[in-house]
Every structure is written in C-alpha cells, then in structure tokens.
Amino acid sequence: MNGDAIIKLRDIAKSYWRETLEIPVLQGIDFDIPQGGYYALMGPSGSGKTTLLNLIAGIDRPTRGSLEVCGYELNDFDDDELAAWRNAHVGFIFQNYNLIPVLTAFENVELPLLLTPMSRRARRARVEEVLSLVNLEDRMLNYPRQLSGGQEQRVAIARAIVGNPDLLVADEPTGALDHQNAEEILNLMERLNTDLGKTILVVTHDPKAAHHARFQIHLDKGVFDKTVEVNR
Amino acid sequence: MFLVTLLQSLLTTLDAVSNNPTSSNRLVVRHKSGLAQVLPMSYLTYLKAQPEVESATYLQWFGGTYKDPSNFFANFASDETTLFQVFKEEFGASGVTEDQIQDFVRDGTGCIVGKALADKFGWKVGDVVPLQGTIFPISPRLTIRVIFRGTKPSQENVLHFHYKVLAEGVPRMKGQVGTFFLRVHNADQIPRLSARIDNHYANSASETLSETENAFNLSFVKMLGNISAMIQGITVAVLVAILIVTAGTMSVAIRERTTEIAVLRAMGFRTGLVLSLLLGEGMLLVGGGGIIGVGLAGLAAGGIRKGVGASVPFLEDFSLLPSTMLLCLGITFVVGLLSTFIPAYQATRRPITEGLRSIG
Ligand SMILES: Nc1ncnc2c1ncn2[C@@H]1O[C@H](COP(=O)(O)OP(=O)(O)O)[C@@H](O)[C@H]1O
Ligand SMILES: [Mg+2]
Numbered sequence: 071m072n073g074d075a076i077i078k079l080r081d082i083a084k085s086y087w088r089e090t091l092e093i094p095v096l097q098g099i100d101f102d103i104p105q106g107g108y109y110a111l112m113g114p115s116g117s118g119k120t121t122l123l124n125l126i127a128g129i130d131r132p133t134r135g136s137l138e139v140c141g142y143e144l145n146d147f148d149d150d151e152l153a154a155w156r157n158a159h160v161g162f163i164f165q166n167y168n169l170i171p172v173l174t175a176f177e178n179v180e181l182p183l184l185l186t187p188m189s190r191r192a193r194r195a196r197v198e199e200v201l202s203l204v205n206l207e208d209r210m211l212n213y214p215r216q217l218s219g220g221q222e223q224r225v226a227i228a229r230a231i232v233g234n235p236d237l238l239v240a241d242e243p244t245g246a247l248d249h250q251n252a253e254e255i256l257n258l259m260e261r262l263n264t265d266l267g268k269t270i271l272v273v274t275h276d277p278k279a280a281h282h283a284r285f286q287i288h289l290d291k292g293v294f295d296k297t298v299e300v301n302r
Numbered sequence: 303m304f305l306v307t308l309l310q311s312l313l314t315t316l317d318a319v320s321n322n323p324t325s326s327n328r329l330v331v332r333h334k335s336g337l338a339q340v341l342p343m344s345y346l347t348y349l350k351a352q353p354e355v356e357s358a359t360y361l362q363w364f365g366g367t368y369k370d371p372s373n374f375f376a377n378f379a380s381d382e383t384t385l386f387q388v389f390k391e392e393f394g395a396s397g398v399t400e401d402q403i404q405d406f407v408r409d410g411t412g413c414i415v416g417k418a419l420a421d422k423f424g425w426k427v428g429d430v431v432p433l434q435g436t437i438f439p440i441s442p443r444l445t446i447r448v449i450f451r452g453t454k455p456s457q458e459n460v461l462h463f464h465y466k467v468l469a470e471g472v473p474r475m476k477g478q479v480g481t482f483f484l485r486v487h488n489a490d491q492i493p494r495l496s497a498r499i500d501n502h503y504a505n506s507a508s509e510t511l512s513e514t515e516n517a518f519n520l521s522f523v524k525m526l527g528n529i530s531a532m533i534q535g536i537t538v539a540v541l542v543a544i545l546i547v548t549a550g551t552m553s554v555a556i557r558e559r560t561t562e563i564a565v566l567r568a569m570g571f572r573t574g575l576v577l578s579l580l581l582g583e584g585m586l587l588v589g590g591g592g593i594i595g596v597g598l599a600g601l602a603a604g605g606i607r608k609g610v611g612a613s614v615p616f617l618e619d620f621s622l623l624p625s626t627m628l629l630c631l632g633i634t635f636v637v638g639l640l641s642t643f644i645p646a647y648q649a650t651r652r653p654i655t656e657g658l659r660s661i662g
Binding site for chain 1 (some may be wrong): 567574659
C-alpha cells in the first residue's frame with residue numbers, strides 16, 4: 071500500500087484469559103489504511119471487529135504486535151498519554167449515540183474541547199460550526215431525550231468531529247436507526263470523508279452501510295480474510 | 303446529618319451547663335447526705351467570715367407548681383438582699399434597677415421572675431402568682447415585683463421569693479436551709495476554701511459537702527445517666543448507617559453511569575480527571591444534603607428550646623454552636639468523600655471497552 075498510511079497494523083494479536091485458558095480473539099492482523107480512506111470492517115458476529123476497532127482507537131491494548139496510528143506507535147504511550155492522543159486524533163461514534171443525558175446538544179459537543187486550551191468564545195464558535203454542519207443549529211439547547219434517534223446520532227457525530235480529529239471510528243453507527251435515518255447518517259459520514267478528508271473506519275454488518283465505504287475489510291474468526299474494493 | 307447535628311448540639315449544651323464561666327467563682331455548700339437534707343442557718347455566720355468570701359447567700363428549692371403540676375419550673379425561697387450580691391452577673395445583665403430590687407425587698411410576699419418564664423405564663427409586674435407547694439405544705443400567693451433578663455434562657459426560667467415566707471409558713475424550716483452559695487474573690491481559692499469548710503463541720507451533726515457551682519450543676523446532669531457516652535454512641539451508629547447508605551447510593555449511581563464514564567474517557571478525559579469529577583459531584587451531593595440537614599437542625603433547635611426545654615431542665619438552653627455546625631459539615635464531607643471514593647475508583651479502573659460494551 072502507499073506510504074502515507076494513517077493506520078499501520080503489524081502482526082496484531084489480542085487474547086482474553088479465562089483463568090489460565092487463553093482465548094485468542096485476533097491473530098496476525100496485518101494491514102494498512104491510507105490517509106483519507108473510508109473503510110468498512112466486516113465479518114460475522116464475534117469475529118473480533120469491535121475488538122480490532124478498539125485497539126486502533128487506543129481504548130484497548132493488543133497482546134502482541136505494533137500499531138501505528140496517526141503517526142504514533144500506541145504501545146509507547148502510557149494511559150494518560152494515550153488519553154491525550156485520543157482527544158487530539160480520534161473521534162468516536164457509537165451505536166447507542168452515548169450522549170450525556172443531563173447535558174444539552176451544545177454541551178455534549180463542547181465536552182472534548184474542554185480538554186483543549188481553547189477559549190470559551192472559540193469553543194462556542196466551533197461548536198456552532200459543527201452543529202450547523204450536521205444541520206442541528208436550531209437544536210443546540212435541546213437535551214438528548216428531546217431529540218429523535220437520527221438527531222441524537224448527528225449530535226454524536228458533531229461531538230466526534232468537533233476537535234478536528236484525523237480519524238473517525240464508528241461501531242455499528244446505524245444499528246439503532248430506521249432505514250431513512252440510517253441513510254441520512256451514512257450520507258453525512260460520506261460527506262465527512264469526501265469534503266473534510268476524514269479517514270473513516272466503520273464496523274458494520276449491514277451491507278448497505280458497508281456499501282458507502284470505498285473498501286471493505288473482512289475478518290473471520292479473528293483472522294484477516296480479505297480487502298474488497300467497493301464498486302459503484 | 304440532621305440527627306447528627308442535633309445530637310452533637312445536645313452534647314455541647316449539656317457541657318455548657320457544667321461550664322458556666324460566671325459560676326466558676328461560686329461555691330455551693332450543702333448537706334453531705336444529699337440534697338433533701340437541710341443545714342442550720344447559723345452556718346452562714348462562719349461561712350461569711352472566711353477571708354476568701356466576697357458575699358454569701360442561701361437558697362431553698364421550693365419545688366412549687368403553678369396551677370397544674372406539669373407546669374414545672376425552678377422556684378426558690380431566697381434571701382431577698384444577698385441574692386443579688388452573689389448572682390451579680392445573672393441579674394446585672396438584666397438591667398434590673400436598684401428601685402425595682404427595692405420594690406421586691408419591701409414586699410414580703412413579692413417575687414422576682416425571669417423573662418422567659420413570665421412570657422410563658424403571660425405574667426406582668428403586679429400579677430399575683432399562686433404557687434402550690436409540693437415538698438412543703440404551703441401555697442403562697444406571690445406578687446411579681448421584677449421581671450429580669452438573663453444571659454441564657456435557663457437563667458430566666460426561675461422564680462425567687464422571700465425566704466421568710468417559707469420560714470414562717472413551715473415550722474421545721476425555721477433556722478434551716480438547703481444550700482449556701484458563696485461568691486469568692488478568686489476562683490483559685492475555691493479548693494482550699496471548700497476543704498476548710500468541710501473540715502470545719504466534719505463530725506458535726508450536719509456535715510457539709512462543698513463544691514463549685516459547676517460541679518453542683520454537673521451532679522444534676524449526671525443524674526440523667528451517662529448521657530454523653532450514650533449520645534456519642536448513637537452518633538457513631540447513625541454515622542455508620544449514613545455511610546453505608548450513601549456508599550450504597552453512590553455506588554449504584556456511579557454504576558448506572560458506567561457507559562458515560564467510558565465515553566468521557568474514550569474522548570480523552572484522563573482517569574484522574576474523571577475520578578475527581580466523580581468525587582466532586584459526590585461531595586456536592588452529600589454536602590448539599592448535609593447543609594440542608596444542619597440547617598434543619600438549626601431550625602429544630604429553636605423548637606426544642608421552646609417545646610421540650612420548658613419541661614426538661616438544661617434543654618432550655620439547647621442551641622447549635624457554630625463549631626458544632628462546622629464539625630457536622632466536616633463529617634458530611636468526609637462521609638461524601640469516603641462513600642464516593644471506592645465506587646468512583648473502581649469505575650475508573652474498569653477498562654473503557656467494558657464500559658462501552660455494558661450498553662449491550
Ligand atoms: N472482555 C472480554 N473477555 C472475554 N472475551 C471477550 C471480551 N470481549 C470480547 N470477547 C470475545 O471476543 C470475541 C470478539 O468480540 P467482538 O470484537 O465484540 O466481536 P464483533 O464485534 O465482531 O461481534 C467474541 O468471541 C467475544 O466473546
Ligand atoms: Mg461488535
């Protein structure tokens with residue numbers, strides 16, 4: 071693959087232990103994802119998609135192998151450095167949106183910026199900018215329970231991109247949405263990739279969702295199976 | 303916290319009874335065999351003659367009731383002139399004038415009552431108060447000549463009338479009295495003086511027991527049992543119960559937010575920061591409750607003073623000292639910290655991936 075890969079996985083393995091019994095979940099994962107790519111991670115349930123995504127996003131650590139993401143070898147970081155790295159480089163999108171229920175849409179989106187040295191005024195401007203990007207500028211003061219599922223996921227996407235990360239990771243982002251809302255979210259993510267140049271890695275078992283990506287990486291029982299280019 | 307604050311205040315109130323600064327330079331002389339026994343009035347001559355003694359007076363607990371036996375308050379047959387010399391501070395603080403004292407001195411059936419007591423029964427100067435004797439078989443009708451203010455409510459729930467009324471109405475009390483109160487020049491002289499007095503009357507028909515007024519009051523408090531220890535025990539038990547309940551509540555509250563915590567950490571919030579946020583929130587929650595509790599206790603203190611204080615001596619001074627409030631708020635924050643720390647610490651130790659998975 072090309073030299074400006076944003077994700078470089080080298081012989082990644084991940085195991086869980088039940089007592090002394092080793093349960094391998096991922097084995098010998100070895101691939102690159104280029105800067106600006108839009109990749110879907112696919113495979114049957116239990117094949118290790120979420121585990122791999124978590125490793126790449128720096129919220130879990132591999133048992134073996136090295137992973138370089140956004141130019142940093144994640145194994146070199148301690149927990150606090152890894153947290154700071156996530157804040158600067160990774161945006162998270164979850165299946166269940168995971169907004170903080172006691173905060174408004176505005177405050178939810180503002181959260182990652184509280185860890186940056188940005189001024190209050192600059193934060194406000196940035197939050198308004200990304201909320202209008204997801205067409206929710208008129209919902210800023212609403213609480214999550216006052217929003218539809220599709221709107222909640224758009225707030226979550228705004229939160230993921232507010233810190234201008236290079237990489238967006240999404241685990242089944244449309245899994246909780248109906249067809250129409252899912253389509254809207256997928257179009258939004260595609261725009262983030264084409265217009266803003268975000269690298270996107272999305273875990274999904276929905277073929278429609280996977281079809282929005284440029285490439286599909288297939289996992290099977292914890293082993294890399296194949297990469298498929300999506301034809302349009 | 304409400305309970306804890308009230309209990310602690312009860313302690314400080316009881317403490318204050320035996321720790322009145324103005325009574326530290328007074329000595330009480332009574333019969334060695336107990337409060338029900340009386341001493342010969344003639345002892346006064348010897349007591350007054352001691353060089354340390356500035357002034358001396360005598361009191362007899364009359365134990366009379368007003369209209370209804372449940373109307374309990376302190377009333378004494380006292381010497382109408384020396385009373386004001388020995389209890390200078392108590393009456394001096396009231397702004398009672400010499401003219402008013404003379405009104406009382408001139409009227410053989412006059413009496414002097416505290417403001418709180420007068421308010422309770424709606425008495426005015428000039429009213430006649432019939433006192434029903436319970437220990438003594440007389441029921442004097444007394445005319446109120448002076449209503450005085452004390453420095454504390456307990457000093458105002460009292461009535462004094464002329465000793466002569468008792469001495470003339472009850473033959474066996476002629477020349478006899480329950481207690482002598484001596485005011486000394488210097489509190490340091492009390493131990494030596496009381497030893498000398500008790501020595502002097504040792505082996506006489508009526509032996510004496512001399513002690514400071516504080517110690518004398520304390521013996522009343524002790525009669526109520528070892529209350530302090532009991533209250534401390536209850537306080538500790540209540541605190542342990544509170545700690546268990548709040549720790550349980552906080553751990554449920556924090557467990558409910560496992561996902562939120564994981565999301566914050568995924569976003570880049572450091573573990574230490576999340577932990578301090580949780581601790582701060584826990585302290586705020588528990589502390590808020592504590593402030594409300596202490597505030598309620600402050601309100602309740604007034605109620606206890608008015609309600610229970612009228613019938614239970616010593617509780618009439620029930621109040622919340624600022625130091626008690628601070629102590630209780632301090633305890634609250636410690637409880638908040640302790641009860642939040644363990645579940646919060648566990649929550650931030652858990653892997654982020656597990657927190658995200660727990661949504662199902
Ligand atoms: N904390 C864990 N302890 C033990 N086994 C786990 C743990 N997390 C995941 N697994 C196992 O790893 C495998 C892959 O899980 P996951 O990555 O969630 O798969 P997918 O997302 O593809 O459905 C599953 O068999 C799962 O049971
Ligand atoms: Mg999964």
